[in-house]
Amino acid sequence: MTMRNGSRATLVAVCIMVAAMLIAKPELSMAQEECNTTDLSPCGPVVMSAAEPPPSPQCCSIVKQQSSQCLCEYIRNYPQYADNATKILRACGVAAPTC
Structure with a gap:
């Protein structure tokens, strides 16, 4: 199964977005205060x-x-x-x- 250039570009873009979200998530969770x-x-x-x-x-x-x-x-x-x-x-x- 081969990927077209458009599909490959979409996959790369999605991977970059997921990576960015994972990197940003610790900062977001630290900004939200945990109330217990x-x-x-x-x-x-x-x-x-x-x-x-x-x-x-x-x-x-x-x-x-x-x-x-x-x-x-x-x-x-x-x-x-x-x-x-x-x-x-x-x-x-x-x-x-x-x-």
Whole structure:
């Protein structure tokens, strides 16, 4: 089976595009921040409690390390806990992000 010049040129162009995407992908993934809700597990009892116990020092420490982007993502993904999350931010001295 032989390739025509046009088919070969198309194949080469596709290979170059795929290679460029593979090279660029690490840069894109590094630019996107990874937000992991399991990082906030020490805050779980406070987030899910109607009794509103104060957040632990460990919870506040973790909340302070979160970016605004991640905090907004958590609030969007778990709107049922948004009020408690806002109370935790306030109790930990973290400004609520504008989402």
